[in-house]
Amino acid sequence: DAKTTQPTSMDCAEGRAANLPCNHSTISGNEYVYWYRQIHSQGPQYIIHGLKNNETNEMASLIITEDRKSSTLILPHATLRDTAVYYCIVRAASYNQGGKLIFGQGTELSVKP
């Protein structure tokens, strides 16, 4: 399984865009990049995922580099409720591995007023 590297923590001003980077230099061609976030003492919440193309949904945008070795999660207008730990995950590609998610340490994002 590919491993991911994320900064331990980041700050962002309320109302500004939060850009969370992730390195996954050993990612395989058919492995997806997933982002989840976890607010303290709750279960992780799905944000977005992608394979090659950039993706956008109502929560965030995901920008994946052309070589797929890194990606950036963008929260366009961060609010205080976006304060959480954000996990970048590369999902196991093998059918027989059951699609398990391998979590790293994540980035603790603090949105400040």
Next chain:
Amino acid sequence: DGGITQSPKYLFRKEGQNVTLSCEQNLNHDAMYWYRQDPGQGLRLIYYSQIVNDFQKGDIAEGYSVSREKKESFPLTVTSAQKNPTAFYLCASGERGYLDTEAFFGQGTRLTVV
């Protein structure tokens, strides 16, 4: 509402006792997963199951056992052999083999062994 339910939210047990954590989903997912989280750490995979009556060990299976007798249920037993059982336990479910769909998590069970 469709979702994944873990119970209880908080659980206290005496050292040396086995304890079973419940995980139920009504999303019709084939795959289910158990994770453990320690303070300030990421999630680590304990066991996962892709289909009824089948399951595989994750990265930290020692001291734990599971069963998958029904599609909607994947209970985790923390045995007395688990040396440090106090932790936050999270259950998840997802579509088997469909890597472009998300996995859904329950709200977790916080186990404290005294």
